[in-house]
Amino acid sequence: MQRFEKKFVEEFISSFEAKFPNVKCPVCGHSDFELLPGYHVHALQTNTDFAMMPPKGAKTVTLACKTCGYLLNFMVSAYVKDEQ
Numbered sequence: 001m002q003r004f005e006k007k008f009v010e011e012f013i014s015s016f017e018a019k020f021p022n023v024k025c026p027v028c029g030h031s032d033f034e035l036l037p038g039y040h041v042h043a044l045q046t047n048t049d050f051a052m053m054p055p056k057g058a059k060t061v062t063l064a065c066k067t068c069g070y071l072l073n074f075m076v077s078a079y080v081k082d083e084q
């Protein structure tokens with residue numbers, strides 16, 4: 001899997017930490033997270049028919065709690081101005 005560019009990771013982390021300096025996992029309460037190395041696109045469909053083509057979607061990045069594995073998704077556009 002291709003990883004995010006260093007500039008993208010730095011901008012996301014900087015913006016995220018500025019907004020939420022003390023984030024804790026909602027499940028276990030720990031605060032060590034890992035940024036997973038790729039986007040997660042949430043499919044946006046107006047019905048539940050199987051999509052033959054990749055649907056349009058909401059591009060997110062995922063933080064994984066290093067203690068319990070809980071995943072938190074955040075819209076990229078809220079944190080990074082010029083996406084890759």
Ligand SMILES: [Zn+2]
Pocket residue numbers: 025026027028029030065066067068069070
């Ligand atoms: Zn956790």
